[in-house]
Amino acid sequence: MSLLRLEQVSKHYGGLVANEDISFAVEAGEIVGLIGPNGAGKTTLFNCIAGYTAPSSGAIWLGEKALAGLPPERCAALGVARTFQIARTFTSMTALENVMVAALLKTHRLALARQRARHWLDFTGLAHLGDTPAASLTTSEQRRLAVARALALEPLLLLLDEVMAGLNPTEVQRAAEVVQKIRDAGIACLVVEHVLEGIMPIANRIVVLDYGRKLAEGSPEAIANDPQVIAAYLGA
Numbered sequence: 001m002s003l004l005r006l007e008q009v010s011k012h013y014g015g016l017v018a019n020e021d022i023s024f025a026v027e028a029g030e031i032v033g034l035i036g037p038n039g040a041g042k043t044t045l046f047n048c049i050a051g052y053t054a055p056s057s058g059a060i061w062l063g064e065k066a067l068a069g070l071p072p073e074r075c076a077a078l079g080v081a082r083t084f085q086i087a088r089t090f091t092s093m094t095a096l097e098n099v100m101v102a103a104l105l106k107t108h109r110l111a112l113a114r115q116r117a118r119h120w121l122d123f124t125g126l127a128h129l130g131d132t133p134a135a136s137l138t139t140s141e142q143r144r145l146a147v148a149r150a151l152a153l154e155p156l157l158l159l160l161d162e163v164m165a166g167l168n169p170t171e172v173q174r175a176a177e178v179v180q181k182i183r184d185a186g187i188a189c190l191v192v193e194h195v196l197e198g199i200m201p202i203a204n205r206i207v208v209l210d211y212g213r214k215l216a217e218g219s220p221e222a223i224a225n226d227p228q229v230i231a232a233y234l235g236a
């Protein structure tokens with residue numbers, strides 16, 4: 001059984017179709033890239049999976065658990081964690097305290113939460129910044145902090161929303177390495193990304209959305225050479 005399954009998921013806002021009949025799966029220990037032009041419906045689909053909005057129709061499964069219509073806290077408790085396009089950190093708190101907030105949702109023992117938070121800071125390359133206020137971190141560091149905090153929820157599936165956006169090539173490479181480490185730790189990743197040079201080399205599969213529909217699905221190599229995908233990005 002796939003870890004995540006989407007079956008004909010649609011999301012309509014009145015007459016606006018954000019997603020229409022989208023089906024695909026994510027296997028355990030897999031990186032799946034979710035790409036497409038601006039306005040293709042990628043973040044809306046993330047919101048449906050993570051419980052921030054309910055799909056208009058269709059089914060979403062995490063293993064044998066139905067996710068569609070559950071609130072975010074229930075989806076998180078079942079094993080779905082996410083980041084956002086704009087890194088959302090508690091700016092008045094240190095990096096360590098930010099991650100501890102999530103860790104405390106899994107344990108009520110303060111010392112254990114601190115230990116787990118330090119582990120995930122080290123995992124994402126931020127161990128040396130644990131006592132630094134989140135507001136003082138660079139864009140790249142804040143994005144990695146958001147990832148560390150999501151990992152502290154001990155998810156089965158991590159939804160990463162444009163963690164490479166706005167980064168320079170060195171930072172993109174570092175972010176890609178972190179995503180690979182997450183996959184190697186046994187956590188599946190579904191990654192919305194516009195920085196194709198970051199996601200293409202590390203993804204096991206790519207799903208392409210366009211105008212709210214699934215346009216294509218396949219290996220990175222097949223997607224990069226798909227005439228429909230090229231037309232969607234560059235114009236016919």
